[in-house]
Amino acid sequence: MRINEADPLESLRRRSSEKWGTFPADVLPMFVAEMDFPLAPEIKAALQEAIELGDTGYVNPRDTRAAAAFAEFAQDAWGWSPQVHRMGVTTDVSVVIVESLRRLIPADAGVVITPPVYPPFFDLVREAGGVVVQVPLLDDGMGYTLDLGGIDEALSAGARGVLLCNPHNPVGLVHSREQLAELSTIVDRHGGFVISDEIHAPLTHSGHTFTPYLTVSDQARDHGIAAESGSKAFNLTGLKTAFFVAGSDRMTKLITALPEEVTFRAGLLGLIATRAGFTHGRIWLQATIAAIEHNITVLEEQLAATLPAVRLRRPDASYLAWLDLSALAWGDDPAQFALSRARVALSNGPSFGPQGIGHARMNLACAPDTIIEAVTRLARAIE
Known part of the structure; x- marks a missing residue:
């Protein structure tokens, strides 16, 4: 099955939406639920x-x-x-x-x-x-x-x-x-x-x-x-x-x-x-789901290789990954640490309720290289 590819980073940074307009260019934005994929051609x-x-x-x-x-x-x-x-x-x-x-x-x-x-x-x-x-x-x-x-x-x-x-x-x-x-x-x-x-x-x-x-x-x-x-x-x-x-x-x-x-x-x-x-747009949607499923596998592999203490349970739907970062001892809201020390913007876990303490949400509707870079930055923050 065809897998959709994300827009190039230089194009994404020209967007003015919340995802791309909130943080400076040195931050990888992986928080709010927006996709980095181009619009379906039929919609465009x-x-x-x-x-x-x-x-x-x-x-x-x-x-x-x-x-x-x-x-x-x-x-x-x-x-x-x-x-x-x-x-x-x-x-x-x-x-x-x-x-x-x-x-x-x-x-x-x-x-x-x-x-x-x-x-x-x-x-x-x-x-x-x-x-x-x-x-x-x-x-x-x-x-x-x-x-x-x-x-x-x-x-x-x-x-x-x-x-x-x-x-x-x-x-x-x-x-x-x-x-x-x-x-x-x-x-x-x-x-x-x-x-x-x-x-x-x-x-x-x-x-x-x-x-x-x-x-x-x-x-x-x-x-x-x-x-x-x-x-x-x-x-x-x-x-x-x-x-x-x-x-x-x-x-x-x-x-x-x-x-x-x-x-x-x-x-x-x-x-x-x-x-x-x-x-x-159904073929485009199928290709997007295939890209998301691939990206989840990429995240699983990257975490296993460089951040094995971080726990991810594979989701059944959407492009959002719920990460248990509590073993890293980055505090109740590890997304704050990730932003300040790794320059990766994640969604703040405690905003989802008390059960989100020690957690963060990552947006995977992006290029696989973005996920690899994000995990690499997070691992370096530990070092």
């Missing part, structure tokens, strides 16, 4: 055509082609056919989460999150007026799973619902259908809800099967909302497009009752790019 062509046409106005709420493209992709990739009339468009998955929570919880209601988890989850619950209830992932030393017993207890104690990360950022866990089905039973028993952030799902690795939450049971369809986007899969975060997806009349009414401004805040270029990616 679609955007160029839009620019030539001056097609840069407001989104058209009646244009469902991007939603239909996602639905067709979901059917082909996961055997799931979300219905376009049960979908809504907005800016990004964070807006899907906040706007859904605002309508699903009263003020000061508890919402379960499962750290270590995407840091904005803590803030999004608070932004919606809720209270964060932490039920950490279970870790048996070999792999992670949801603590279903802990979630059951949290809901029994008054939490109103669950904000699920599926696949789970930062550990790359693809939740099993069995666990998700059991989760749906627990949530249903308590009259709760699940908002499932599935932004990394299109980047599920070979040999693993992603399960959309809304497919696991009738209960899940009744009480669930999925947050979907092509932004991570096709590196489109700056173009601002995501989807609400429901599977029941109850949740569909929640989506259709949203103020129209929630839709108009989406980016038209994002809709155009999303449609092109899910329709015509």
